[in-house]
Amino acid sequence: MSNQRRPLIAGNWKMNGLATAATSELKELVALAKDHTAPKCDILICPPATLVREMASAAENSSVQIGGQDCHANDSGAHTGDIAAEMLKDAGANYCIVGHSERRADHGESNAVVKAKAEAAHRGGLIAIVCVGETLAEREADKTLDVISDQVRNSLPNGATASNTVIAYEPVWAIGTGKTPTPLDVATVHAHIREELAALMSDSAQVRVLYGGSVKGSNAEELMAVENVDGxxxxxxxxxxxxFWPIVATSI
Structure with missing residues (x-):
């Protein structure tokens, strides 16, 4: 982990959480964070859109921030079931995940769609967390770095900077499976991502690159110690x- 980049520990709640129990968990996290008045990392929770406003209110004046899990490319319009980045910002969000592998797979989102959503997040005043990662078939075909290059090059908008964009590497085969790449595998991909970013952004050295995929308290310290892993x-x-707190604790 680099000393020049402030770590980000982000929780993606996916399609989980009802108001009472979710708010209770958030308040517990806020209470834990209060014991560290100047945490050395950013702490983020991305709940379902139904909970963003309520959880942003519960996290107010704390070191815990709230984000969205997805946004539409447009700021408004006839897009039933979608949500605009501006709406997330209005509800209290500061970040938005775009291009998660579950969106790419379940909803057929291409790099171009992800790029448009990242642009929308920037337009709406949100920090975009752009996800990249290979499938098991791509990994077994030794295409991991090619896939990552394609996703990084074609999912980032021209206006991406270290202040409005975070990259999250999540090998698809490791998400929710309990399987994780070796620290060497993670280091190799993260170094490759940083090389790609250097060709795209003037402040690439400041961009945070997160690792995701079956991260838990028992392996977080080892993963967070890998070079170029910024959360x-x-x-x-x-x-x-x-x-969640033991994972946060590796960076505070």
Whole structure:
């Protein structure tokens, strides 16, 4: 982990959480964070859109920030079921995940769609967390770095900077499976991402690159110690404050 980049530990709650229990978990996380008045990392929770406003209110004046899990490319219009970046910002969000592998796979989102959504997040005043990652078939075909290059080059908008964009590397085969790449595998991909960013952005050295994919308390310290890993995008282990906090604690 680089001393020049402030780590980000982000929780992606996916399609989980009802108001009472979710708010209770968030308040517990806020209470844990209060014991560290000047944490050395940014802490983020991305709940379902139905909970953004309520959780932003519960996290107010704390070191915990709230984000969205997706946004539409447009700021308004006839897009039933979608949500604009401006709406997330209005509800209290500061970040938005775009291009998660579940969106790419389940909703057929191409790099071009992800790029448009990242642009929308920037337009709406949100920091875009742009996800990249290879499938098991791509990994077994030794195409990992080619896939990552294609996604990084074609998912980032021209206006991407270190202040409005975060990259999250999530090998698709590791998400929710309990499997994780070796620290060497992670280091190789993260170094490759940083090389790609250097060709695209003038402040690439400041861009945070997170690792995601079955991150939990038992492996977080090892993963966060890998060179060029600037934090984590955490799935299931972020749903409970008691499970998420040990991951946060590796960076505070």
């Amino acid at each position: 984590a995008l955490v799935g299931g282990a972020s749903l409970k404050a008691a499970d």
